Amino acid sequence: MTFRFRPLLTAITAATALALAGCAGSDTADTQALTVGFVVDPSWAQVPVAADTGLFAEHGVEVEVINFQSGVEALQAAAAGQVDITTAADVPTAAALTRTPTLRVVADGSRWEGSRIVARRSAGITGVEDLAGKSIGTPLGTSAAYFISNALATANIEATLVQVAPSAIVTAISQRNVDAVSIFQPYQAQAIAALDGDVVELTGGTYNQHSLFLATESARSTKGEAISAFFAALADAGAALTQQDSAAVDAVAEATQLEPELLRTVLAEFDFGIQLQPDLATKLTDLGEWAKTQKSIEPSTTLPNYAEFLDNQYLGGGQS
Structure with a gap:
């Protein structure tokens, strides 16, 4: 197994670096290798846990992770085909799917009720x-x-x-x-x-974040087995996080640069069960309507049927 985190990059730098690399991670013929865009956020804590504790190797998938500061940046990389899978919250995802309809939401990695x-x-x-x-x-x-x-x-x-x-x-x-x-x-x-x-x-309002994983059309057509193995590893990582296993907490602390003691409090705010529920489509529609008011989506755009963008085939029977 090969795994490495690339350093945290700005959107422009990340795109340039990946372009210079010829997008090798996403276009490689190795159907067991994935390039993953990772927003450095405990919302997707399963990723560093699976990497550092050997879960990707255990499930037979090779993973290279590219770090991003926000889902907006990570989604740009996915739209350009520079990663196979990316993480992004529900809000930027609702906008991105109107511009890149070949992307699919393949998992809801966590739910966070700790916004302040x-x-x-x-x-x-x-x-x-x-x-x-x-x-x-x-x-x-x-x-x-x-x-x-x-x-x-x-x-x-x-x-x-x-x-x-x-x-x-x-x-x-x-x-x-x-x-x-x-x-x-x-x-x-x-x-x-x-x-x-x-x-x-x-605190205020009614919003709780859904932390999503999206896959490109190319990855879905050629790397389905690897994607399934990726999520099987993340499911195991999520169980370790729920138990606040010391090795899991240490892996997230290293990735996020948060002190382990503080991080334990933060991690307790998340539900790390990997799932993809049909009602997410309704939520994405609501967020898409808001994005139009912010001009993140052109106001004249007719929103798509977001249910068509949900693809849970890679989760098998392991949804929780």
Whole structure:
């Protein structure tokens, strides 16, 4: 088995590096080898666990992982055929499928109910109502942006959303460039830690993130056995994460650069059962309608039937 993580890259750098490599990972004739786009986030913690604890080798699949900061970037790589499988949250997936209809959602890797608005107490914020008129940093077009938009709409509050890249979130909030941030893990935990005694954690809205896996048409047509083996390995990794096995926690800590003690709290917020339920299509439709209001999808676009993009054939009987 061959496995290695490539360093975390920006979208442009990642695309350039993969292009220079001739996209060898995704176009290789080796039907047991997969190139996987991995958003560095505990939402897909099964990936580093399966790699570091030998589960990919145990299930007979070769995996190379390319790291990305967000699902938007990872989906761009998948659209270009530079990876076989990619991770992405439900929000950017709803938009991407309107532009790249050859992609398929092949698994829902985890559900996360731990989204928080991370705010500065020194900005006069102690509750959701205090966000009115404030500046909130978030990477637009992502699940984090949807979470804060949904929370504000539910509370009938208006605030200014400011585009901040995931890697710049901690700097933006700690240097008081914004009053609050909405961001996915591991940046949420890092922002909370950076603010220390000035932090206020707020909940709101109705959104819980679904963390998806998508596969390209080429991979589905030539690497079906490898994809099935990949998810069998992830199912075993998910069981280890649910039990908070020390080796599993250490693998995720290394991948995300979160301290193991903090990470155990974060991991407890996730349901790591690999599944793909039909009602995900309805959720993607709702998110697609929101994306049109944000112009992540052209407003005149007729949304597809998202049920046609769900393909659970690689999960076998192991859905949980």
